[in-house]
Amino acid sequence: MVKSIAIVAGSYHKSHIEKMVDEARSVALDNGIIVEEVVWVPGSMEMPLQIKRLFLRESIDGAVVLGIIEKGETEHGSIMGQSVIKSLIDLQLASMKPIGFGIIGPGAKPEHIEDRLLPYAKNSVLAVNEMLSN
Secondary structure, rough: OEEEEEEEEEEHHHHHHHHHHHHHHHHHHOOEEEEEEEEEEHHHHHHHHHHHHOOOOOOEEEEEEEEEEEEEOOHHHHHHHHHHHHHHHHHHHOOOOOEEEEEEEEEEEEHHHHHHHHHHHHHHHHHHHHHHHO
């Protein structure tokens, strides 16, 4: 069975996330997964809605979300991050389609971002691949 996924990427940190998208595409290719579409959204908060829209397509078996939620001066990022994670989990359960979580944070500091870009992208695709194989 050919597996097809979508990538939803947050554009707020676009130069970093472009690296993640490239890595995710490469890992998908290496694992025989088709990346049907890459969709850019403003940030992590918009990801659940975009995933829900993409999951209306029968051709998409799963998805990967890529983004960064930095540590801010308030609790905004932490609260938003928790809400996004819960929404993505709920979407997985409702759709029975896996979502690979490649969001760095919440609470990421600038010095933590660069080293996490490629591993988070890679691991999010590998997680979806494993779930699609079960």
